[in-house]
Amino acid sequence: MKTLVWVEHDGKAVKDATLAVVTAAAKLGEVHLLVAGSGVDGVAKEAAAIAGVGKVHVADNAAFGHNLPENIAPLVAELMASHDAFLAPATTTGKNIAPRVAALLDVMQISEILSVEGPKTFTRPIYAGNAIATVESSDAKLVLTVRGTAFEKAATSGGSGTVEAVSAGGDAGISSFVGAEIAKSERPELTSAKIIVSGGRALGSSEKYEEVIVPLADKLGAALGASRAAVDAGYVPNDYQVGQTGKIVAPQVYFAIGISGAIQHLAGMKDSKTIVAINKDEDAPIFQVADFGLVADLFNAVPELTQRLGD
Amino acid sequence: MKILVPVKRVLDYNVKPRVKADGTGVDLANVKMSMNPFDEIGVEEAIRLKEKGVATEIVAVSVGPAKAQETLRTALAMGADRAILVQTDDAVEPLAIAKILKGIADAEQPGLVILGKQAIDDDNNQTGQMLAALTGWAQGTFASAVNVEGDSVNVTREVDGGLETVKLKLPAIVTTDLRLNEPRYASLPNIMKAKSKPLDTKTPTDYGVDTAPRVKVVKVSEPAARSAGMKVADVDELVAKLKAMGVHS
Numbered sequence A: 001m002k003t004l005v006w007v008e009h010d011g012k013a014v015k016d017a018t019l020a021v022v023t024a025a026a027k028l029g030e031v032h033l034l035v036a037g038s039g040v041d042g043v044a045k046e047a048a049a050i051a052g053v054g055k056v057h058v059a060d061n062a063a064f065g066h067n068l069p070e071n072i073a074p075l076v077a078e079l080m081a082s083h084d085a086f087l088a089p090a091t092t093t094g095k096n097i098a099p100r101v102a103a104l105l106d107v108m109q110i111s112e113i114l115s116v117e118g119p120k121t122f123t124r125p126i127y128a129g130n131a132i133a134t135v136e137s138s139d140a141k142l143v144l145t146v147r148g149t150a151f152e153k154a155a156t157s158g159g160s161g162t163v164e165a166v167s168a169g170g171d172a173g174i175s176s177f178v179g180a181e182i183a184k185s186e187r188p189e190l191t192s193a194k195i196i197v198s199g200g201r202a203l204g205s206s207e208k209y210e211e212v213i214v215p216l217a218d219k220l221g222a223a224l225g226a227s228r229a230a231v232d233a234g235y236v237p238n239d240y241q242v243g244q245t246g247k248i249v250a251p252q253v254y255f256a257i258g259i260s261g262a263i264q265h266l267a268g269m270k271d272s273k274t275i276v277a278i279n280k281d282e283d284a285p286i287f288q289v290a291d292f293g294l295v296a297d298l299f300n301a302v303p304e305l306t307q308r309l310g311d
Numbered sequence B: 001m002k003i004l005v006p007v008k009r010v011l012d013y014n015v016k017p018r019v020k021a022d023g024t025g026v027d028l029a030n031v032k033m034s035m036n037p038f039d040e041i042g043v044e045e046a047i048r049l050k051e052k053g054v055a056t057e058i059v060a061v062s063v064g065p066a067k068a069q070e071t072l073r074t075a076l077a078m079g080a081d082r083a084i085l086v087q088t089d090d091a092v093e094p095l096a097i098a099k100i101l102k103g104i105a106d107a108e109q110p111g112l113v114i115l116g117k118q119a120i121d122d123d124n125n126q127t128g129q130m131l132a133a134l135t136g137w138a139q140g141t142f143a144s145a146v147n148v149e150g151d152s153v154n155v156t157r158e159v160d161g162g163l164e165t166v167k168l169k170l171p172a173i174v175t176t177d178l179r180l181n182e183p184r185y186a187s188l189p190n191i192m193k194a195k196s197k198p199l200d201t202k203t204p205t206d207y208g209v210d211t212a213p214r215v216k217v218v219k220v221s222e223p224a225a226r227s228a229g230m231k232v233a234d235v236d237e238l239v240a241k242l243k244a245m246g247v248h249s
């Protein structure tokens, strides 16, 4: 089987999310990559070095600069004439593009696969991960999105893919990019961090989040996360949200601080290796999944913890 | 401008899903069902656009069993003008839903279709994007703001790194994210009024759509259970545990 993997990048470098997709694709067959964008020579070189990659298709065109699905999906659909499976990471970009490709190919997409069970058989979470479905496609071609935390990352070196320019596609003329507010941060990214410190509604304000959660994360070199309640209340930006409709994370250690543990939140973090919960309610559902639970007022416990971890 | 709002009847988000013992799916017998939360946000957004004078008519659509009428009545009680039930007892996949919605869009000629970003039962997150492909329209997925200006719409999207705004030519497809708005509750008088609003019943074959599944569900199982660990007595004990794992500054 020949697979085509969507390379997620920021114009300069391949994003980590791509690497798990390469691993999933390699379980199906030959791995080809698609690098689409504007001025992406560097990204293409980096992509070609990923272990196990055969060919890298490079579509360099201003119309592909901002991942507009109206422009990208027809390009992918055209390349799929000579591939059997299209795989994209289950990121907001992948989720935006892949179903549009699937419909152009008249294929039912299989979303957020967790494992490859056979050439057409996969597992995927449903009901916010409260059930796992094993599903088998009967379509002639496959369109899959891949949950990043469910597959090992392919090595970023050792590959020797051949780079091939693609001239297909262009501007469909129905959409344009206006602007973005992308947070710049020195911290590790949520989805690849080893440690995550998340705060919930209990914080009460953005000032308290800064004062209580951030120092602990600083001390541990951790990424910052939050529950939906904390995001909705404006304590932190939307891209901090962990959960069914936010980011899916699986760090070595996840701190849930002042978070009750609603199923929608658990859906995003219950595959973390170790879960630490601090909550003043001893019956909070978060304690049912926590490896270490501390029943305490977070405003006392967290500053103390931050201090003591440095001792 | 007319707005089409597809709404799905799903297990209420407060109910803990239980996997059936025979592994065929999740038990939906005698449990509370509600409108998919993202679709409530879609209905609310359509109503706000109508209140602003941007939209003139809101048509709610659901594909599902006779009971999905209740979901449509909820949309009507919130403020939709009329409803279409495409009735079927089969489980219909996003691709077929999108084809049915394409048929309805051809007949109704809406300026906007506002869907939820995902249905919280199957968590597919596909239908809006697929409908956009089939109609050839632009798509603004995961919307946290929608502003119609003349013959285009600016959609602010919640993306992994933050927010992004795109400008789409109308007609267009929008899918809602959680922070787009906070849906209203239907008032009692509006619930009464909704009972007499028009609700048409159709079938998938009316739109020439074959709903036979492309993806077979082999089995549905419980996720690996995570056993609760231990409670630590105080910060000292927690620090000791963390340091034992190598977590310290």
Ligand SMILES: Cc1cc2nc3c(=O)[nH]c(=O)nc-3n(C[C@H](O)[C@H](O)[C@H](O)COP(=O)(O)OP(=O)(O)OC[C@H]3O[C@@H](n4cnc5c(N)ncnc54)[C@H](O)[C@@H]3O)c2cc1C
Pocket (backbone or CB within 6 Å): A199, A200, A201, A202, A226, A227, A228, A229, A230, A241, A242, A243, A244, A245, A246, A247, A257, A258, A259, A260, A261, A262, A263, A264, A265, A268, A278, A279, A280, A281, A284, A296, A297, A298, A299, B013, B037, B038, B120, B178
């Ligand atoms: C369709 C849908 C999708 C959703 N998606 C997500 C998602 O992706 N992610 C997500 O997180 N949520 C999501 N939610 C929301 C979810 O249902 C919960 O409402 C949310 O997770 C609650 O956030 P919280 O735990 O911070 O707040 P709460 O549930 O209010 O919990 C606050 C906790 O803090 C504790 N507390 C209070 N004061 C203190 C103190 N001083 N010290 C210690 N503990 C204290 C309380 O005991 C309580 O347990 C979604 C909901 C819906 C309907």
Ligand SMILES: Nc1ncnc2c1ncn2[C@@H]1O[C@H](COP(=O)(O)O)[C@@H](O)[C@H]1O
Pocket (backbone or CB within 6 Å): B005, B006, B007, B008, B009, B036, B038, B039, B042, B061, B062, B063, B064, B092, B094, B097, B114, B115, B116, B117, B118, B119, B120, B122, B123, B124, B125, B126, B127, B128
């Ligand atoms: N059976 C259905 N009837 C009406 N709308 C639906 C149906 N299934 C999905 N949708 C719409 O498509 C959105 C995304 O669903 P999904 O792609 O299944 O996650 C939902 O939020 C609804 O707006």
